[in-house]
Amino acid sequence: MSPNDHLPDQNLDPQDWDAMRILGHQMVDDLIDYWKGIREEKIWRPIPKEVKTFLNQPIPENGQLPEEVYQEFKQYIFPYNKGNVHPRFFAWIQGTGTPMGTFGDLLASGMNPNTAIGEHSAMYVDRQVVNWCKQLMNFPSEASGILVSGGSMANITALTVARNSFGEEKIRQKGLKAASAQLLIYCSVETHSCIQKAAEIIGIGTDGVRKIGVNERFEFDVELLKAQLEADLQAGFLPFCLVGTAGTVNTGAIDPMEELLEISKEYGLWFHVDGAYGALAKLDPIYAPALKAIEEADSLAFDLHKWLYVPYEVGCTLIRDAKKHRDAFAITPNYLLREERGLAGGLDSINNYGFELSRGFKALKVWMSLKEHGREKYAFMIAQNNRHAAYLAELVTKHPNLELMAPVSMSITCFRMVYPGLGEEDLRELNREILLCLQEEGIASPSSTILNGKFTLRVANVNQRTRKEDMELLVREVLRIGMQKIAQD
Ligand SMILES: Cc1ncc(COP(=O)(O)O)c(C=O)c1O
Numbered sequence: 001m002s003p004n005d006h007l008p009d010q011n012l013d014p015q016d017w018d019a020m021r022i023l024g025h026q027m028v029d030d031l032i033d034y035w036k037g038i039r040e041e042k043i044w045r046p047i048p049k050e051v052k053t054f055l056n057q058p059i060p061e062n063g064q065l066p067e068e069v070y071q072e073f074k075q076y077i078f079p080y081n082k083g084n085v086h087p088r089f090f091a092w093i094q095g096t097g098t099p100m101g102t103f104g105d106l107l108a109s110g111m112n113p114n115t116a117i118g119e120h121s122a123m124y125v126d127r128q129v130v131n132w133c134k135q136l137m138n139f140p141s142e143a144s145g146i147l148v149s150g151g152s153m154a155n156i157t158a159l160t161v162a163r164n165s166f167g168e169e170k171i172r173q174k175g176l177k178a179a180s181a182q183l184l185i186y187c188s189v190e191t192h193s194c195i196q197k198a199a200e201i202i203g204i205g206t207d208g209v210r211k212i213g214v215n216e217r218f219e220f221d222v223e224l225l226k227a228q229l230e231a232d233l234q235a236g237f238l239p240f241c242l243v244g245t246a247g248t249v250n251t252g253a254i255d256p257m258e259e260l261l262e263i264s265k266e267y268g269l270w271f272h273v274d275g276a277y278g279a280l281a282k283l284d285p286i287y288a289p290a291l292k293a294i295e296e297a298d299s300l301a302f303d304l305h306k307w308l309y310v311p312y313e314v315g316c317t318l319i320r321d322a323k324k325h326r327d328a329f330a331i332t333p334n335y336l337l338r339e340e341r342g343l344a345g346g347l348d349s350i351n352n353y354g355f356e357l358s359r360g361f362k363a364l365k366v367w368m369s370l371k372e373h374g375r376e377k378y379a380f381m382i383a384q385n386n387r388h389a390a391y392l393a394e395l396v397t398k399h400p401n402l403e404l405m406a407p408v409s410m411s412i413t414c415f416r417m418v419y420p421g422l423g424e425e426d427l428r429e430l431n432r433e434i435l436l437c438l439q440e441e442g443i444a445s446p447s448s449t450i451l452n453g454k455f456t457l458r459v460a461n462v463n464q465r466t467r468k469e470d471m472e473l474l475v476r477e478v479l480r481i482g483m484q485k486i487a488q489d
Helices: 017-040 048-055 066-080 099-111 121-137 151-164 171-178 193-201 222-233 258-266 278-281 288-296 322-329 363-398 424-440 468-488
Strands: 142-146 183-188 209-212 238-245 270-274 299-305 314-318 402-404 412-417 448-450 456-458
Touching: 017 099, 017 299, 048 066, 048 183, 099 363, 121 142, 121 278, 121 299, 121 314, 121 363, 142 151, 142 322, 151 171, 151 193, 151 238, 151 270, 151 314, 151 322, 183 193, 183 222, 193 209, 193 402, 209 222, 222 238, 222 258, 238 258, 258 270, 278 288, 278 299, 278 363, 299 412, 314 322, 363 402, 363 412, 363 468, 402 468, 412 424, 424 448, 424 456, 424 468
Parallel strands: 183 209, 183 238, 238 270, 270 299
Antiparallel strands: 142 314, 299 314, 402 412, 412 456, 448 456
């Protein structure tokens, strides 16, 4: 007999449903006020010591009232948000989210279906969203796809299919010993680090990643690529995959997709496109031609939490050859048998197209967002981000104390402050200080990178709340802070 056998049954639902309703409404009200007023708020604030102490407590043994838990959230967590909901958040490449997307997540969480197998509505919404993703990217309708947590997962999913379908397709069964020599993946030095990590995880190893140089616009240098391919073939290696990037993380450069596609055909390589950031710029007529060839890639990874502004997390992998996709992952243990009818009927298990078995209903926030706004509105918003980046570059080039550090591609603008008499080391310190002050004063959040050895402010705009005037304010504040620092030194 267990010690609890004499106690009545319990559950985790609220003791008082009416009180929970009031609390839930309060949460929604607070969120609406937050979004509505976000422009007037500081973008970021340092986390006080007492907050960090509060967030470093032992596990609670006993519960508290829901109202108390929510008050603690409001006091210790809500005010110290990262800031990517703010109109002047430009760090890394991070989307803003939308109210409807957020409520989509709330509803998905409330329904709480495990969206992997079975006959239930979430499976059909998931399939619908994957089909919409194909349509957004102009992929054939027979292609397959899967929603995953983000670009990194989308890339490793695609590279796994590429690896498993190499050669006699025995790698899934026998592991890499089925390959007669070292397999090689080709990408540029500007490729996102998740490609290298993926290569390490799928057994190709760092040594199997050939990072090829770029031109002065930070785009894949195809002549260097061909020379490396020839040398590797001569040496007996097995090139199997070429990765082009549709919008590099540093500068937004678009690799020469048409040429990469041709080379992949010539050398029999799997052509994968990492479009985590930039593939959705296909919706902007200015960038659509440069991205046309990604429609013919063997696989494509892209994020919906970046340029579709959907709340975290959601990315997508598309695979041209659905059979190869399924063959790379499908498995049906006894406890996952499919039926013709009933709850275990319905669509093919999504687990047959990726690694994860348990999956949330992330498709709902995408479905609701796309229905709320439609493709045209997204095309407008993406083009708006691109125009704002170009406008920022214009402001930079007009000012003698600002220097553009890379050609502007899509919505990334890299620049720094310069001043007569300051050497490279001084400029690095000056621009680092500008960056930190912008963040600490709660004005704006660019991030930084190093381009050609020079420290650079980096403004990556996938923000649905940014206005043109935010770019003017950013430039004004960079110069104000910079001049103050120069005057102090
Ligand atoms: C080009 C590129 N690839 C991959 C990723 C990784 O995507 P995620 O952060 O969604 O995993 C990023 C993220 O910024 C990216 O810019």
